[in-house]
Amino acid sequence: MDPFLVLIILILSSFLPPIIYTVWLRNSERFSKEPWGQVFLVFIYGAIFGILIALMLLYAINSILDSFVDRPYLFGWRRDFLLPLLLVVIIGPVVEEFAKGVGIYLVHYEITEPEDGLVYGAASGLGFAATENLMYGGWAYLVGGLEVSLFLIAIRSVSSALLHASASSVMGYGIGKSVVSEGRYRVLPFFLVAVLMHATFNFIASLQDIITGEIFGINFAVIALLLAIIFAVSAITVVKLKIMKVDREPDVT
DSSP states (O other): OOHHHHHHHHHHHHHHHHHHHHHHHHTTOSSSOOOHHHHHHHHHHIIIIIHHHHHHHHHHHHHHHGGGTTOSEETTEEHHHHHHHHIIIIIHHHHHHHHHHHHHHTTGGGOOSHHHHHHHHHHHHHHHHHHHHHHHHHHHHHHHOHHHHHHHHHHHHTTHHHHHHHHHHHHHHHHHHHHHTTTSSOSHHHHHHHHHHHHHHHHHHTHHHHSOSEETTEEHHHHHHHHHHHHHHHHHHHHHHHHHHHHHSOOOO
16 A cells, blocks of 8 residues: 555544544533634644653653663562553653643633633643554554554554543643632642553553453453553543533632
8 A cells, every 4th residue: 555645544543533532522511612723732732742742751761761771670679570660650651641731731821710621631632642643553554554553543542542631631620720710729639640540541551461361261451451441431431521510610719
């Protein structure tokens, strides 16, 4: 197949689901909906600058961790087990939620209600997820071809994409409450909840690397994937319901 056509297919399959999710969440508000231009400005931030910030920070942290390459054990754990676990469960979530959260501040002047932060946070997370889909999908294409790539993107679109949206929307809600209350609310607790959500999802998705074998005749990799999808879908459902609930409430902040 023509490489240019493959690229177009990968871009569309990577970005279309996150864009649809963004529209769906933005339209969850009945009153004072966020301007399309600002919503997609944050989406584009997540897709470009959020990814770049995260990659640069992760590269810097990896460089520091590589200085321990000659040590087979760290804190009593094997290095080849501990460092990947730290990256997946702690470092990655902290770095990525920080990178996505910066984009919400770009449109802080548009935040007039706490639920606005939920919408903008989700938009930043979904833009981030779209580019991540493309990166992983491109790698899968090089390794296994177009069908493998599209399958991976589809799985990520109902798992990690929804997780990115849900976690960053929590931080966005904190930013929204802080902006509307003129600083009476602190963002840090919401950031920590977002990191915890992200870390939990990553841990569930990584269980297949820790636990092998079968449970009730089902390969544990499949079970871990299903649990991750259930977690992500449940989280985004709660976010949507929260947007609708807060949108109906009178502003008492």
